Amino acid sequence: MTEDNDSTDGVRFTRRSLLAGLGTIGVAGAGAGLGTTALFSDGESFADNQLSAGALNLRVTVDNIAHSTTTVRDNTEISPKDTADGEAVTITVSDLKPGDWLVLEWNPEVIANPGYVRVTSVDEDFANTEGRTPDSETDTDAPGDLGDALLSTVWASYDDLSGGISRGDLEWLDPTTDKAETDLPAWERPDLDGVTDSGAHYTTMNEAHEVYRSGVLLRDESGEPLAVGTNSDAAWFYQLLELPIRVGNDVQGDEVSFTLRFDAEQTRNNATPFDGA
Structure with missing residues (x-):
């Protein structure tokens, strides 16, 4: 390492996030027969993420x-x-x-x-x-x-x-x-x-x-x-x-x-x- 910094950003889909999406679709379909539409939603975030390069x-x-x-x-x-x-x-x-x-x-x-x-x-x-x-x-x-x-x-x-x-x-x-x-x-x-x-x-x-x-x-x-x-x-x-x-x-x-x-x-x-x- 010669005082150079390098970083890479990317998006990763986990098995958990994909299954949560399928569950939302299933609930919406079941509710349609009752004449109502209920879309369950939830949001979570991981704040203040940082990637840091080491020092030499x-x-x-x-x-x-x-x-x-x-x-x-x-x-x-x-x-x-x-x-x-x-x-x-x-x-x-x-x-x-x-x-x-x-x-x-x-x-x-x-x-x-x-x-x-x-x-x-x-x-x-x-x-x-x-x-x-x-x-x-x-x-x-x-x-x-x-x-x-x-x-x-x-x-x-x-x-x-x-x-x-x-x-x-x-x-x-x-x-x-x-x-x-x-x-x-x-x-x-x-x-x-x-x-x-x-x-x-x-x-x-x-x-x-x-x-x-x-x-x-x-x-x-x-x-x-x-x-x-x-x-x-x-x-x-x-x-x-x-x-x-x-x-x-x-x-x-x-x-x-x-x-x-x-x-x-x-x-x-x-x-x-x-x-x-």
């Missing part, structure tokens, strides 16, 4: 729940009030240094009715901006280099991990941000290219955008569309942003900006959510 309300909260240093925590700003409910949320992380990391917790909630949720990285809002650097040998050609260096990896969980976690607590690596699609149970330290010892390949910001620009449907561990909301499992998604320690000077002063859009559709009578996305 998507709300998304995001919070910075873990970070490599207090400086990264203090340099991360989320507004307004960590909640997207009909308005945009802006996340600003400034002054990232090689080796810095933070974990964002995304919690989509579908209120009133369960729904399927799709996440899209808005194409026109994704940008790499080249920054100023004091090093004359550094690459200063546009676009910026941070999108090719900053790792953006997604884990999913049915457990709320916001009570203080580290990277080692992350599990259920989402295949959308694992280029090798390796069954990795938990976080491993990646090299400069985002590759781990087990062969997993964490995506960069640019690579993640290429996957999410056409929309990604949230799925459960078995790969089925995930029903989020009333009488269904809650879902928390953890996005690890990490700048590898040996990234070099090319990213100095560079910026990456992006917008994530969350959309919901009803689960009931919906065999192909978002037309099979």
Whole structure:
């Protein structure tokens, strides 16, 4: 259900109403021999009938729940009030240094009715901006280099991990941000290219955008569309942003900006959510 309302009006004849009509005809025929005509009549009504369409309300909260240093925590700003409910949320992380990391917790909630949720990285809002650097040998050609260096990896969980976690607590690596699609149970330290010892390949910001620009449907561990909301499992998604320690000077002063859009559709009578996305 995507905020569309639909209603159908109809008339139904019941067995009771048809028999009542026949009874009236029989009484009128019997009375005709007495020279009188008596038409029995009765009327009943059901007043104030209403048909109402159900509601579906998507709300998304995001919070910075873990970070490599207090400086990264203090340099991360989320507004307004960590909640997207009909308005945009802006996340600003400034002054990232090689080796810095933070974990964002995304919690989509579908209120009133369960729904399927799709996440899209808005194409026109994704940008790499080249920054100023004091090093004359550094690459200063546009676009910026941070999108090719900053790792953006997604884990999913049915457990709320916001009570203080580290990277080692992350599990259920989402295949959308694992280029090798390796069954990795938990976080491993990646090299400069985002590759781990087990062969997993964490995506960069640019690579993640290429996957999410056409929309990604949230799925459960078995790969089925995930029903989020009333009488269904809650879902928390953890996005690890990490700048590898040996990234070099090319990213100095560079910026990456992006917008994530969350959309919901009803689960009931919906065999192909978002037309099979």
